[in-house]
Amino acid sequence: MRAKTIAVTGMNATDNPAPGVGVMRSLREGALPGEQHIGLAYDALDPGIYAKDLVSDVFLLPYPSSSLEVYLARLEYIHERVGIDVIIPTLDAELPAFISSQAELRSMGIGTFLPTREQLDLRSKANLADLGRRAGLDVPEAAVVTSVHELARVHERVPYPFFVKGVFYGAKLVTCLDEAIAAFHHVVAQWGVPVIVQAAVAGEELNVIGLGDGEGGLLGAVPMKKLVITDKGKGWAGITIKDPELLAVAERFVKASRWRGPFEVEVIRDRRGRYQLLEINPRLPAWVHLATAAGVNLPRAIAELALGGRPKAMRDYDVGKMFVRISIDQIASIEDMERIVMAGEVRKPRLAGAA
Amino acid sequence: MSQSNQLANLAISETGFVFDPTTGATFTVNATGLVVLRALRDGSSIDRIVELLDEEFASASKVARDEVRDFVHALRGHGLVPTEFEVES
Numbered sequence: 001m002r003a004k005t006i007a008v009t010g011m012n013a014t015d016n017p018a019p020g021v022g023v024m025r026s027l028r029e030g031a032l033p034g035e036q037h038i039g040l041a042y043d044a045l046d047p048g049i050y051a052k053d054l055v056s057d058v059f060l061l062p063y064p065s066s067s068l069e070v071y072l073a074r075l076e077y078i079h080e081r082v083g084i085d086v087i088i089p090t091l092d093a094e095l096p097a098f099i100s101s102q103a104e105l106r107s108m109g110i111g112t113f114l115p116t117r118e119q120l121d122l123r124s125k126a127n128l129a130d131l132g133r134r135a136g137l138d139v140p141e142a143a144v145v146t147s148v149h150e151l152a153r154v155h156e157r158v159p160y161p162f163f164v165k166g167v168f169y170g171a172k173l174v175t176c177l178d179e180a181i182a183a184f185h186h187v188v189a190q191w192g193v194p195v196i197v198q199a200a201v202a203g204e205e206l207n208v209i210g211l212g213d214g215e216g217g218l219l220g221a222v223p224m225k226k227l228v229i230t231d232k233g234k235g236w237a238g239i240t241i242k243d244p245e246l247l248a249v250a251e252r253f254v255k256a257s258r259w260r261g262p263f264e265v266e267v268i269r270d271r272r273g274r275y276q277l278l279e280i281n282p283r284l285p286a287w288v289h290l291a292t293a294a295g296v297n298l299p300r301a302i303a304e305l306a307l308g309g310r311p312k313a314m315r316d317y318d319v320g321k322m323f324v325r326i327s328i329d330q331i332a333s334i335e336d337m338e339r340i341v342m343a344g345e346v347r348k349p350r351l352a353g354a355a
Numbered sequence: 356m357s358q359s360n361q362l363a364n365l366a367i368s369e370t371g372f373v374f375d376p377t378t379g380a381t382f383t384v385n386a387t388g389l390v391v392l393r394a395l396r397d398g399s400s401i402d403r404i405v406e407l408l409d410e411e412f413a414s415a416s417k418v419a420r421d422e423v424r425d426f427v428h429a430l431r432g433h434g435l436v437p438t439e440f441e442v443e444s
Binding site: 204224225227238239240241242243319320 | 364366374376377378379
C-alpha cells in the first residue's frame with residue numbers, strides 16, 4: 001500500500017496560534033514509513049512553514065472567502081503535485097468551504113472527516129442555548145442582538161456584567177451600557193452582526209478536546225485546565241485533569257448532535273460546582289498535542305477515519321500531563337521565503353524515515 | 356465530586372509537591388504539612404496527627420495541635436476539605 005500524504009491547514013503559530021503545528025506534531029508520532037505531511041498556509045510568514053522538522057512541503061492557499069472556485073483549483077493543483085490522501089482543516093473560517101466541497105475533494109481522491117453544515121450551525125454561538133436544551137447542558141444566559149437599540153435593553157434579560165461576543169471570535173467583558181456599546185461596535189466592525197451577549201459566570205475555565213464518530217459516539221476526549229492565560233485569553237500552559245463530569249459534558253454534546261469530527265468544549269465550573277457550557281469550537285484546538293502526549297492521538301484517528309477506517313475508541317489518558325508553550329526564534333533562509341512568496345510553495349528534501 | 360473524595364485523590368509527592376487531578380491545581384507543603392496531609396487523607400484523628408508530628412519532629416503537643424487546626428482551616432480555604440470537616444480530637 002502506498003504511503004499516505006496528509007495535508008493540514010492553520011500553520012500560523014504566533015501568540016494566538018492556529019492548531020496546524022500541533023496537528024503536525026501529533027501526526028509525526030506513529031507515522032508510517034514514507035508518510036508525508038503537507039502544510040497549507042495563508043501567509044508567507046506563518047511560522048509553521050519554516051518548521052523544517054515537522055513539515056514535508058508547504059503550499060500557500062488563497063482565502064476561501066475570496067472564491068470557492070479559486071480555492072478548489074488551488075487544492076487541485078497541490079493534489080497534482082503531491083497526491084493528497086487526507087486534508088485536516090483546522091480553522092473555523094475555512095470549515096464551511098471544506099464542508100461544501102467534500103464531494104469534489106472525494107472525487108479527487110482526498111478524504112476528510114468533517115461535521116455536517118447543520119451540525120456546524122447547531123453549535124454556533126447564536127444557537128448555543130438551543131443546543132444546551134437539546135443536550136441537557138447548562139448554558140449561561142445569553143441573547144442575540146443586531147442593533148444598539150436592542151443592546152440598550154438586553155440587560156433586562158442578561159444582567160451586567162456580561163460578555164459581548166462576535167459570531168466567530170472575540171469576547172469583551174462589559175459592566176455598563178457605555179462599555180457595551182463600544183464593544184458592540186468593535187465586534188460588528190470585525191465580524192458583522194449578529195452579536196452575542198452572554199452572562200459572565202464566575203468560576204474556573206476548563207476545556208475538553210474530543211472526536212465524535214458521527215453516530216453519537218465519542219472516540220476520545222481529554223480535559224485540560226489552563227495554567228497560564230495570555231492577554232488574548234489563550235492558554236500558554238495547561239495540564240490534563242481527571243474530571244468524569246466534564247467528560248460527561250463532552251459525551252452529552254456528541255450524543256445530542258451526533259457530532260462528526262473533532263471539537264473543543266469550553267466550560268466554566270461555577271462556585272457551586274456546576275458546569276456551564278461557554279462555547280463549542282468545531283475543530284481541534286491549538287493544544288491538541290497535549291492530548292497526544294497524554295495518549296490520545298486525535299489527528300491520527302481523524303486521518304484514519306478520513307481514509308475510511310474505524311479507529312478504536314481511546315478511553316485512557318495520562319492525568320497531570322502538561323504543556324508549556326515557548327516562543328522561539330526559528331532560523332530560516334531567504335530562499336525559502338522567496339519560494340513561498342514568488343511560487344507559493346516550498347518543496348523540501350524528504351525527512352529522514354519519511355521518504 | 357465531593358471534597359472529601361478530592362482529598363483522597365490528591366497526588367502527594369515525597370518532596371511536598373501536591374497535585375489535585377480534579378482541578379489541575381498544584382500546592383506545596385513543608386515536611387510537617389506532608390505528615391498532616393497524608394494523615395488527614397488516611398482519616399486520622401487530631402490526636403493521632405499530633406502523635407505523628409511528635410514522633411517525626413519532637414514537637415510540643417500544644418503547638419502541634421494548634422497548627423494542625425490552622426492547617427485544616429487553610430485546606431478548607433482551598434476547597435480541599437468540606438466546610439463542615441473536623442478532625443476528631
